[in-house]
Amino acid sequence: MLQYRTVPVTPFQQNCSIVWCDETREAAVLDPGGDVPRILAAIEELDVAPRLILLTHAHIDHAGGAGRLARELALPIVGPHEGDKFWIDGLAQQAAMFGFAPAEAFMPVRWLDDGDTVAVGRTTLAVRHCPGHTPGHVVFHNAEAKRAFVGDVLFAGSVGRTDFPGGDHQTLIDSIVQRLWPMGDDTVFVPGHGPESTFGEERRHNPYLRGT
Numbered sequence: 001m002l003q004y005r006t007v008p009v010t011p012f013q014q015n016c017s018i019v020w021c022d023e024t025r026e027a028a029v030l031d032p033g034g035d036v037p038r039i040l041a042a043i044e045e046l047d048v049a050p051r052l053i054l055l056t057h058a059h060i061d062h063a064g065g066a067g068r069l070a071r072e073l074a075l076p077i078v079g080p081h082e083g084d085k086f087w088i089d090g091l092a093q094q095a096a097m098f099g100f101a102p103a104e105a106f107m108p109v110r111w112l113d114d115g116d117t118v119a120v121g122r123t124t125l126a127v128r129h130c131p132g133h134t135p136g137h138v139v140f141h142n143a144e145a146k147r148a149f150v151g152d153v154l155f156a157g158s159v160g161r162t163d164f165p166g167g168d169h170q171t172l173i174d175s176i177v178q179r180l181w182p183m184g185d186d187t188v189f190v191p192g193h194g195p196e197s198t199f200g201e202e203r204r205h206n207p208y209l210r211g212t
Helices: 036-046 066-073 082-089 091-098 169-183 199-205
Strands: 002-009 014-021 026-030 049-054 117-120 123-129 138-142 147-151 188-191
Touching: 002 036, 002 147, 014 036, 014 117, 014 188, 026 036, 026 117, 036 066, 049 066, 049 117, 082 091, 123 169, 138 169, 147 169, 169 199
Parallel strands: 026 049, 147 188
Antiparallel strands: 002 014, 014 026, 117 123, 123 138, 138 147
């Protein structure tokens, strides 16, 4: 069964998630946006064995620590979708624009497409391509645990911004309705910022999504 711990990082309080298989203790670090020492301390406390880094998208608060973490732990970086390559290419500019520490350059060893899967120990994360916030945004879903890691697509009571380059509001709403809702109302999602919620709660009460 998939287990996870959320570790808020960066001045933006971005939800980095350490996810692991409770049988093998093999783990993935999802969206290490920064504060790498804090992430390393959590890995040590959990006593898990990180095997890869996963990215939902390449905004600085989600990807800014990926290069350093990959170097320090000798881990491959997987994801997001190739539509976010321009955001990865511009990480240095993003860091300067938002006052972040310089981000180490990296390139994923594997881009992800809709319908792909990623193994974490003996558990599997299904990949859905959910553009709108960024062109290459992906979501990771584990049906057995009824958990989804949705980055900045959806929040408790809100949805992702679409005013950055490559964003589009209607595309974002379509991604939520077509890709997230079929996962089930009882699926708990971990957003990129803020508290967890369920798809059912958001489908019924989120002001941006009522009637969907």
